[in-house]
Amino acid sequence: MKRPSEIAPSAGKIAVLMPGMGAVATTTIAGVLLARRGLGEPVGSLTQNATIRLGKRSDDRSPSLREFVPLAQLDQLVFGGWDIFPDNAYEAAKHAKVLEDRHLEPIRAELEAIAPMKGVFYPEYVKRLSGTHLKTGRNKSHMVEQLREDIRGFIAQNGCDRAVAVWCGSTEIYFPSSAVHASIATFEQGLLADDPGISNSQLYAWACIQEGVPFANGAPNLTVDFPAALELARLRGVPVAGKDFKTGQTLMKTIIAPGLKARMLGIAGWFSTNILGNRDGEVLEDPDSFKAKEVTKLGVLDYVLQPAKYPKLYGNLFHLVRINYYPPRGDAKEGWDNIDLFGWLGYPMQLKLDFLCRDSILAAPLVLDLALFLDLASRARMSGIQEWLSFYFKSPMTAPGLYPEHDLFIQLMKLKNTLRWLMGEDVITHLGHEYYD
Numbered sequence: 131m132k133r134p135s136e137i138a139p140s141a142g143k144i145a146v147l148m149p150g151m152g153a154v155a156t157t158t159i160a161g162v163l164l165a166r167r168g169l170g171e172p173v174g175s176l177t178q179n180a181t182i183r184l185g186k187r188s189d190d191r192s193p194s195l196r197e198f199v200p201l202a203q204l205d206q207l208v209f210g211g212w213d214i215f216p217d218n219a220y221e222a223a224k225h226a227k228v229l230e231d232r233h234l235e236p237i238r239a240e241l242e243a244i245a246p247m248k249g250v251f252y253p254e255y256v257k258r259l260s261g262t263h264l265k266t267g268r269n270k271s272h273m274v275e276q277l278r279e280d281i282r283g284f285i286a287q288n289g290c291d292r293a294v295a296v297w298c299g300s301t302e303i304y305f306p307s308s309a310v311h312a313s314i315a316t317f318e319q320g321l322l323a324d325d326p327g328i329s330n331s332q333l334y335a336w337a338c339i340q341e342g343v344p345f346a347n348g349a350p351n352l353t354v355d356f357p358a359a360l361e362l363a364r365l366r367g368v369p370v371a372g373k374d375f376k377t378g379q380t381l382m383k384t385i386i387a388p389g390l391k392a393r394m395l396g397i398a399g400w401f402s403t404n405i406l407g408n409r410d411g412e413v414l415e416d417p418d419s420f421k422a423k424e425v426t427k428l429g430v431l432d433y434v435l436q437p438a439k440y441p442k443l444y445g446n447l448f449h450l451v452r453i454n455y456y457p458p459r460g461d462a463k464e465g466w467d468n469i470d471l472f473g474w475l476g477y478p479m480q481l482k483l484d485f486l487c488r489d490s491i492l493a494a495p496l497v498l499d500l501a502l503f504l505d506l507a508s509r510a511r512m513s514g515i516q517e518w519l520s521f522y523f524k525s526p527m528t529a530p531g532l533y534p535e536h537d538l539f540i541q542l543m544k545l546k547n548t549l550r551w552l553m554g555e556d557v558i559t560h561l562g563h564e565y566y567d
């Protein structure tokens with residue numbers, strides 16, 4: 131890929147559109163509104179906190195990311211989206227019970243002004259929900275048309291210059307890509323024919339790409355990860371990224387597994403179990419939705435540990451993932467991992483990890499970063515899969531035939547090197563021999 135010769139200026143308002151305005155979306159919105167007023171810190175966000183080393187270690191050049199790349203500022207963002215329930219962002223945030231009143235009340239009026247547009251919802255893709263705030267349409271193609279009108283309307287009404295979208299909707303049932311997803315032509319026919327292979331989230335993704343709106347997918351559904359969408363994204367010059375936010379247990383897995391592997395320690399088993407009690411947990415109780423999640427959660431260790439290359443260390447690894455819906459915990463998830471590892475001469479050891487985390491608190495900074503980085507990518511005329519954003523996903527999208535990179539630290543290096551490359555700085559290899567010449 132050629133380095134973009136210029137990046138369009140970041141000025142102007144940006145619509146951040148979220149299909150699915152539940153716990154993650156409202157926690158993101160509230161956090162940005164609070165940060166804008168100096169009432170909260172956007173902890174966990176690279177765009178707001180990280181620095182980036184440039185040049186040699188002896189150069190002492192480490193600007194903040196925000197100074198280094200022309201990212202949009204928080205006060206340029208205008209939030210909106212769709213949901214299948216009519217609650218405004220304040221009501222939805224109260225319902226989600228992630229944030230306390232001390233965080234919601236100071237921004238109550240601003241949150242109340244953010245009301246979702248009517249959602250597109252064919253219930254067979256999310257069995258545990260039945261929405262009330264719904265569009266009706268002749269067929270799926272007509273639904274896409276209406277979503278496109280929503281996007282144009284939102285941009286015009288709010289005086290926005292451009293938009294980005296992040297799917298924060300419920301996890302859909304698992305199904306693989308099929309013939310209808312093969313090309314733009316087959317997909318367009320499928321829309322007209324109400325093909326059952328086209329899910330709700332794919333309608334949003336299609337509408338966004340058609341409108342030139344960069345799209346990130348925070349859930350494990352295919353959504354934008356199928357050949358027709360990628361063909362359309364390249365044609366329209368739209369950057370896309372996915373899938374499934376890497377937050378709690380999988381984040382820990384991609385921190386710990388590369389470390390054990392780096393030391394060539396063996397792993398015989400890895401049992402991961404979770405309890406969570408939010409609406410996401412309720413949806414994931416449905417075995418078909420869980421299947422979608424299981425696939426993205428299970429893939430990680432195989433790619434990090436490469437059992438085919440290291441059969442003695444990882445060839446017999448038994449990996450099990452469970453999610454249990456347990457209402458008393460709400461959004462405060464508990465993820466347990468039991469790792470059976472072995473060392474010198476095969477002597478067994480165990481590592482137990484108990485992560486008492488907060489799902490949406492971990493996901494919100496990812497939504498913000500993805501919105502700002504996708505906007506940057508779009509202004510730099512980067513289109514199609516943005517693999518450098520793998521850092522944010524459990525199941526990173528890649529070019530066909532390429533295995534995904536799951537190791538968090540390789541992902542971070544890739545992200546920062548992409549920014550260096552974009553800005554015409556040397557990429558950093560960590561070779562460092564020049565210090566000893």
Ligand SMILES: NC(=O)c1ccc[n+]([C@@H]2O[C@H](COP(=O)([O-])OP(=O)(O)OC[C@H]3O[C@@H](n4cnc5c(N)ncnc54)[C@H](O)[C@@H]3O)[C@@H](O)[C@H]2O)c1
Pocket residue numbers: 149150151152153154155212213214215226249250251252256259297298299300301302330331348349350374375376377378408409410488489490492493
């Ligand atoms: N929080 C995390 O750490 C995390 C990590 C990885 C992935 N995710 C994924 O992010 C998504 C959002 O999580 P959440 O905790 O906010 O869930 P949530 O249930 O609180 O919010 C999802 C919202 O999507 C809405 N929705 C469902 N189908 C829709 C449609 N077709 N159109 C418009 N709206 C629709 C629901 O009504 C709900 O308000 C889920 O898919 C979840 O699996 C979350």
